[in-house]
Amino acid sequence: MSGMPLRFLSGLPLIVMAAALLVLGLQRVQPRAVAAVSLADLLAVDGRLDDAVAWADLRARDGDAFALRRLADLADLDGDTAKRATTLQRLVRTGKATLAEHVEAARAMAAAGALKDALTILYNADIRFTNEVSEDFLSFYVAVAIDCGRADVAKPLARRIWKRTGSERALRLMERLREVRPAAPG
Amino acid sequence: MRVFAFLFILIAALGSSTVPARAEEERRTVLLIADAGADTAALATPPLTQLGMLVETHDAGGSLPELGGRDDVRGIVVWLTTGQVGDPFFADWVRDAVRRDVPVVMMGALPEVEDRFGLFLSLGLLYSYDDRAYSYDMRVVDWDEALIGFERRFDRLFPDAPVMRPLDAAQARSLLVLERRGNAADRTHPVIVTRKGAYAAESYAVWTPPGGGAHRWMIDPVAWFRAALRIGTMPVPDITTLNGRRIFAPAIAPARPADAEAAASAAFALGRTHAMPLPVRTAPGTVQVPPAAQDCHDRLRARLLGYGGPLGALDETEAARRTDAFAPSLLTCAAERDLLVPAAAAVFDAAAPLPLTDRRGDLDAIEAGFRTVRIDRLAGFAWRIRERGALQTLRFDDTGMHVDWKASQGVLGAARAFDGLYIALDPDDPEAVVALTQAPWAPPPFPVLVESRWSVFGLMRTGERASMTVEAEGGGAMAWQTEPGSHWEIRLAPKAGGLLRYRITADGDGVIAFGLPEVSGGRALLELIRYYGGGS
Numbered sequence: 013m014s015g016m017p018l019r020f021l022s023g024l025p026l027i028v029m030a031a032a033l034l035v036l037g038l039q040r041v042q043p044r045a046v047a048a049v050s051l052a053d054l055l056a057v058d059g060r061l062d063d064a065v066a067w068a069d070l071r072a073r074d075g076d077a078f079a080l081r082r083l084a085d086l087a088d089l090d091g092d093t094a095k096r097a098t099t100l101q102r103l104v105r106t107g108k109a110t111l112a113e114h115v116e117a118a119r120a121m122a123a124a125g126a127l128k129d130a131l132t133i134l135y136n137a138d139i140r141f142t143n144e145v146s147e148d149f150l151s152f153y154v155a156v157a158i159d160c161g162r163a164d165v166a167k168p169l170a171r172r173i174w175k176r177t178g179s180e181r182a183l184r185l186m187e188r189l190r191e192v193r194p195a196a197p198g
Numbered sequence: 199m200r201v202f203a204f205l206f207i208l209i210a211a212l213g214s215s216t217v218p219a220r221a222e223e224e225r226r227t228v229l230l231i232a233d234a235g236a237d238t239a240a241l242a243t244p245p246l247t248q249l250g251m252l253v254e255t256h257d258a259g260g261s262l263p264e265l266g267g268r269d270d271v272r273g274i275v276v277w278l279t280t281g282q283v284g285d286p287f288f289a290d291w292v293r294d295a296v297r298r299d300v301p302v303v304m305m306g307a308l309p310e311v312e313d314r315f316g317l318f319l320s321l322g323l324l325y326s327y328d329d330r331a332y333s334y335d336m337r338v339v340d341w342d343e344a345l346i347g348f349e350r351r352f353d354r355l356f357p358d359a360p361v362m363r364p365l366d367a368a369q370a371r372s373l374l375v376l377e378r379r380g381n382a383a384d385r386t387h388p389v390i391v392t393r394k395g396a397y398a399a400e401s402y403a404v405w406t407p408p409g410g411g412a413h414r415w416m417i418d419p420v421a422w423f424r425a426a427l428r429i430g431t432m433p434v435p436d437i438t439t440l441n442g443r444r445i446f447a448p449a450i451a452p453a454r455p456a457d458a459e460a461a462a463s464a465a466f467a468l469g470r471t472h473a474m475p476l477p478v479r480t481a482p483g484t485v486q487v488p489p490a491a492q493d494c495h496d497r498l499r500a501r502l503l504g505y506g507g508p509l510g511a512l513d514e515t516e517a518a519r520r521t522d523a524f525a526p527s528l529l530t531c532a533a534e535r536d537l538l539v540p541a542a543a544a545v546f547d548a549a550a551p552l553p554l555t556d557r558r559g560d561l562d563a564i565e566a567g568f569r570t571v572r573i574d575r576l577a578g579f580a581w582r583i584r585e586r587g588a589l590q591t592l593r594f595d596d597t598g599m600h601v602d603w604k605a606s607q608g609v610l611g612a613a614r615a616f617d618g619l620y621i622a623l624d625p626d627d628p629e630a631v632v633a634l635t636q637a638p639w640a641p642p643p644f645p646v647l648v649e650s651r652w653s654v655f656g657l658m659r660t661g662e663r664a665s666m667t668v669e670a671e672g673g674g675a676m677a678w679q680t681e682p683g684s685h686w687e688i689r690l691a692p693k694a695g696g697l698l699r700y701r702i703t704a705d706g707d708g709v710i711a712f713g714l715p716e717v718s719g720g721r722a723l724l725e726l727i728r729y730y731g732g733g734s
Contacts, residue, residue, distance in 0.1 A: 056412075059510065085407055091414075093353045112408070122334035123355045130334075148331035148358075155332050181329050 052086060061090040072099070077108035084113075097124055104133055111141040115149065122156055131160045138169050147173060147181050154185045163192040221574035221582060224432050225272040229263055230255045231283075237413065238277040238306065241404055245419035246275075248521055250434035251427075252569060259284040262291045265298060273301040273395075273427035281307035289317040296320050302395035303426040305403050308360060318362070322369060322392035326361045333358055333376075339385065340375040345421050346389065350405050350414035357401035359388045369393050371425065373417065374402070389417060396426035420519070424595075431599075433581050433592035433621065433632055435568045437561070438523045440591055441622045441676075442613035442649030444516065445523035446554035447561040448545045449479040450538070453529040460532035474542045477559045479527055509548045519616055524554055525561055555651050556671070563588035580605060580633035583623065592621040592632055603642050605633035610657055611647025611679065622647055625655040641681045641708050645726050648709065650676035654724075664726040670717045677711035678726065680704045687727045688712060693719030701729075 052071070055064035065086050072079035080103040087095035097120035103109045104117050114137035121130035134153045138145055145153075150166070150173050157166035167189050174182035228246050232238040234257045243253045251272060256263055258278055262285045265271065274295050285291065289311045295302050302321060311317055318325040333356040346352075356376060364370035364387060373389040388399035398417065405414040423429070438444060450468070452461040461478050469475035515522040528541050557564070567589025574582040579599065583592065597619055601612045608627025613620050623630045644659040653669035654676075668674065670692070680686065682704055690698040695718060704710045710726075 085409065089407055089412060089414075091350050091353070093355055116408075119332070119334060120355065122332070147329075151330055152332040155330065155335070159335075184329070 052082060056086055056089060061086065065090050065092065065095065072102075075102065075106055077103060077106045080106065081113070093120060094124070097121055101129065101133070104136065107140075111137055111144050111149075114141070115152070118152070118156070127156055127160050131156050131162060131165065135165060145169065145173070147177070147179060147185075150182065150185055154189055158188070158192050163189045221576050223269075224573040224575055224581070225270055226250060226252050226573070227268075227270040228253050228272055228427065229274045231258050231262065231274065231276040231278075232256075233258050233279045233282070236279045237406075237410070238279060241413060241415075242275055242277060242419075242423075244521070245423055247568075248420050248434075248519070249423055249427075249429055250432070251423075251429075257284070258282065261285050262288065265291070265295055265300070271300055272429070273303065275303045275305065275423075275426075276309070277303075277305040278307040278309060281310045283309050283311065289313055289320075292317055293320045296394050301427050303397075303423070304395065305398045306400050308400075318397070319365065321395040321397065322365045323390065323397055324363045324365055326363075328359075328361045328386075330378075331358050335379050336376045336386075337380070338374065339377045339382075340372060342371075342373040345373050345418045345425075346416065348415045348418040350416055352416065356388075357399070359386055359399035359402065361386045362390065362397055362399065363387055364390060364392060373422075373425075389422075391425045396422075398422070420595075431579060431594065431597055431634070432575070433573060433583070433594060435571045435573075435586070435589050436591040436593040436618075436620065437564050437568050437589065438520045438591075439593070439615070439620050440555050440557060440564075441647060441652075441654060442611065442615075442620055443553055443555040443651060444520060445525065445557045445561065445564070446549050446552075447523055447525040447557050447559070448542070448549070449477050449525065449527050449558070449561075451479045451527040451529055453531045457530050457532050460535060461530040464530050464535050464538050468538060468542055472539055472542070474546060475558070476528070476542065479562075509544065520618065523557075523561060524549060524552065553649070553651075553675075555653075560588060564590075576631070576633075578633070579635070580631060583608075583630045583632060584628070586623070586628075586630075588625075590623045590625055592623065594619040594621070594634065597634065599634040599636050600639050601642075601646075602633040602635035602637075603644070603646065605631070605635075607631040609646075610654055613648045622654075624657050625653070626657075642679055645678045645680045645686075645710075648677040648679050648711075650674070652676065652714075662728045666724050668722050668724045670714075670720060670722050673716050674714035675712075676714075677709055680708050680710060680726075680728075682706050682708040684708070685729050685731075686710055687729055688714075689723075689725040689727065690714055690717065691723040691725075692717035693721055695719075 052064045052068040055061075055067060065083070068079065068083040068086050072083040080099055084096050084099040084103060087099055097117065100109070100113060100117035100120060104114055109117070114133055118130040118133040118137070121127070121133065134149075134156060137149070138153070150169055153169060154163075154166045157163050167186075170182060170186045170189055174186055228251045230239055230242055230246075230253050232242070232255060239253075239255045246253050254263070258276070259282060274292075276292070288309060292302050304318075304321065308314060309317065315325055336356050337354075338352075359376075363385065364372065370390055370392045372387045373391065374387065376386050376388065378384040388402045390397050403415070403417050403419075403422070405416055450461050450465045452458045458480055461480070465476050465478045509526060512522065512524060512526055516524075526545050528538055528545070530538060567587035571586040571589055572584040574584065576582055580602075596617050599619075601609065601621065603609070608624045608630030609632060610622040610624050612622065621632055644661050645664040647654060647657075652671070652674040654666050655669075657664060657666040659665070664678075683706070684704045686702050686704070688700040688702060692698075698715070700712065702710045702712055
């Protein structure tokens, strides 16, 4: 009988190890995005841009905003505008993109002919950065909205900026929106 | 009689003094007006140097340099990042430069001046404000394929730019024309050269990533500055080449000022224990230190990637144009000295198969010659070269012309590499004259040097004989241009040892190429003597 507690005690480290293995060992070992992207940067510095983009792409598959941002930058460095555009769009969808990144994403989409995607991004930027959007932003927004046949979408912002600044440029943009006929239903 | 004699002497003196008066010195100074701390000076300097220009940088926020009395100014480059200019008379200063027939190149952000319209009008450009801050509806209608999309293409994504048009289209050269919504009346010329200057809109000359760092030229910078600054055919002092061969000049440099001592002792150890003597370059600004190396984290990079990257980058400076000597600087960190031996070995391994001329330690003197050299344009396509110091190579870019051997003086020979015609000058002739001719190519009237691993100087030659002194370190490989099919005896007389004699026949192009053994004593006398009757 006296051997029981002893056996239990000697088995205790094994139990602790097993528990630790269950908790820690089953977790997926994943380096932090920061460290992973650093390798991508090293590859980029060495001129191996394709490898750098491929590596950053791998790290960004989980939609981490930091990794997506680096991927967009590396794709930009590589001159891969299509990759950059889709990556920026993914970054915007995470809700963690800055206003400049929203605008860059919309510019890339618009240049590629995806005007509705561009308008969606600008619309979200207006909601997320209400007090930060400028007249330059409005100018772009108005152009895309008109080209999409959705001048109505940009009207609130035009009115708001005109009220805030009273500038001639905002007024001109408002008038431009007013001149556009509403799109026919359907 | 005395009066006549005096008049004769006077006329003769006046006559002789008119010869140098006809020579006009090539202007080589470019005034670069840039924001302090911006990358623009570092970006503009290499291509301007490639064109043989001397860059004089001024802070855009300070007062502008006086133009009166300056007869060395080739042109002005104003490259702004913020648009802020400190001098309230900026626009007047630009107009003054244009009046003096000095081309003004405007790049980057538009200058914040009251009369911006008038400023651009003086450059032959019509500027108008555009409040359309987007460009997705723009398309290219005309572009210079050779100049636009140099390191990076626009790929339909154009930066926002103001509307800029030529005042007189016949007097301008538009390198890129964009049109909005297919409307021919709604065009802008973001990259344009006029007779009075040039303009490259912000982000149209150079692409910069959002966080800064690696730049990419959107336009060919050398071709751009050549066109914008109206640089025609002229000899360019060349610091990359000697006797037709690319210069090999590896060195050690401290990664940070604090590592200077470590670099010096590492250089000593490399020379003593590994037979790889390398000079230490410590002059500030001569070595571009990447940020990673500044933090002495190059160890990680070296382990992961080896030294192929830096050497590969150096190889790239040999493609299309030769923009640099093969002169890698091995950055030293006190904590990472052990990496220097494999790095130096990698450099020597990379250099071994290349046709280079070893000039370790001479590069600084050659670069000094680049700064001091004076180039006087004589009549036609001829130039007198003065005060060149250790610089012994001139280059003509994109020229179909050939050397006029009879009108030239102090010229060892010439060779073509990429788009350049490289002229090797004789170090023993301090005032060389280089003349070009548009006549069709013909064999030279005497042997002319194509390329040589050894230094060559004191060349004296006729159609039958050429004798010179050579600086001999290691084996010598050289090539000469002579009459096709001609026969030559080569005599090498080292300071110590007997006379060495070889015979060789020029090939169908008139080239004789040969290798010579290592000779003791450093210097040797080399002769090429023509003989007739064939045989060997």
